[in-house]
Amino acid sequence: MKFSKIILSVFTFLVFIWTANANLSISPLKHELTIESWKQKSEIIKVTNNEKTAITLYTSKEDFVAGDDSGTPSFIKPQDQKTDLYSLSNWITIENNNVTLAPGETREIRFSVKVPANWEPGWHYGAIFFSPGAPSGAQVAVVQRLWVLILINVPGDIKISWDLTGFDVWNKFENKLEIKDSFIDFPIYFDVKFKNDWNTHLKPTWKIELIDENWEILKNVWKESITSPAGAYIWEKMVDYIPVNDWGWNVLPKSERKFEWAWAGFGYQELNTDGTKSVKFKNLTEYYASKAAEKRAYLQFYEQIHTRKVNKKITANLSLSYEWKDKEKKDFKQTKTFTVSYDEQYVGVNYYIVVIILLIIGGFIYHKKAIAPKSKEKLRKQLLDEMKNK
Template sequence: MKIFRLLSLAIVFFLSTSFVFALGVNPPRFELEGAPGDTINRVIEVSNQDDFPIELTILQENLTTKETGFPTEINTDLPDNISLKKWIHVNNDNNKILLEANETRAIPFQIIIPEDAEPGGKYAYILFAYESKGQVTQKFRLASMLLLNVEGEIINEGNLESFETVMIDEDKKAHKQSFFSKLPVIFSLKYKNTGNTHMKPGGKVEIFNIFGTQLKNIGTESILNSQGVRTNTIIVDYLPINDNQGNVIANSLRHFMFQWNGEVFQEQDNAGTKHIKFKGSPFGYYTAKLTLTDMNEQPTIQEISIIIIPWQDILLYGGSLILFLAIARKYQKWSRKRLEDEIRKQLQANK
């Protein structure tokens, strides 16, 4: 049962006055290829991980993504030769299933690619929808994402739109900034896919100090299995780009954000579990070097400057030092005057 909690696109917990339930799907994502006229057969497993039965409705919807990479439905009706949802056929009566308590069900489905299908990336969900039947009607939907690449004239093109460091304001909006008083330093990278199929840009950001020395142990990188589930995390000398290997779908822009938190180290608790921690307070001028890889033959390389001056600490410690020096100087004057008074009294007593 635990494996479904790890592999699900989402585990949905639904709360009401009388019950709680959880669902999972496996796999959360299919990445497929086929030619016009092909039929692709696959299976989705859906799991009811609670102790009461639920009825689900199976739906298909075309999708696109937002800049964050979060998928969203396409509400307009697409032509048959590019509408993946019209090619999906679920082998189930009435598109409804009743899952008993703690039951896992395999749901076969087919994708029948039409002969006149346009080449390139096509995207859709297979959705499992539930509607509660209590006093208050509540709905949820759990999905598995399908990314299909139709063979033909495939265009793999994309470009770096921007790479910069930013500050996040109270409204959670990003503003370009290269001067920081402390960590973390937040990086913003926008990549535009101008081709007709999905791509997975990757790469790294290395950081160098004013002397050109590369900083070590500044990032963590995920080790993923074939289904995109993290199996391990390693410490690396760079900040990885697109660490979870997310796709940028055709003709879309995706915004990646990541941050430099300091030097990475592992700390083990009393139970023997290792935790990722950060330390260090960088000061001065740094260069961040981006090496971006995609389907292009040559990587894209770009450098930006970062200045870190902990002015608040400087003001605090500087103010404390000034106060200490002022007190010391005043004490010195008082001590000198007191000594002069003592000497004067002794001279007068000796007359």
């Protein structure tokens, strides 16, 4: 299940800071269990003291829910939980309220989860905490805590109900996002809000295709990382869409989450000094200037490159999909239109050549209409004078 991986990515950095300071190790960092109503399961957490002195750890348990629309979970003590429908901490029993570890000692801490008869089907989320120096509820300013995530799936009627509550295009000005419908430069931000009303987490993923006025999909608008089966980075490739939530972030039950993604420009690959390739981005003017350059590889003598201000209408086509029960995929589409402005280079008439040609033609006409007749008249008079003299 990828959900635990996602949650772990949120918390691992904080856990690392704590374990680095306290020189402790704990495993595993999460437990995923499927437990039916009236059933009970037990698991073990291993805690190791890598210090040269003994340490006492105190255990506690809490639920976690979506703290805000950014998706950051918030821990809630059992007594502060408003409803038991999605509570998990009340049904967790920890074998030890505290444990003292000698230097270098590893201890197994057993916990059990018992599912009551009326528990809501779906996923329930909680954590077991280990804190040094003060028991749970002690009056201290700050107590560092290390936690293990507990994720329990209760089989039953999984209810799916969701809503796409927002899809906007933004611009950032002085580190503040403003909704706009016209842009002169990158990045352009896309903001998608997804609301999950029911009893299981959802993992929505999006692809935003950008379509121009000619109904052509814009190419190379984003990059996608290629990784090995083990998750190691290999290289980056360019794609013709903007992936949103390609990391697979989840939306917890009874919560709303905002996903913010940016269009950085038009991608191109650049060879690095170590032989690898990375993706860079061109801005609007650079991109359309390069497209014009492709058309002007060979200019005729009467052609020239000109620049003009262009307003181009872009349609962002949002395609949403998520996994429902039995791995069934659900899809949804929505669009948003905005305008981009840029300086476009195009092939036009070389006005210098036109002026020269007009001067030549004008000179020819002037010579024919003015100079030539006078020359002929002068020549005629000379001939008449010569004839008279003879």
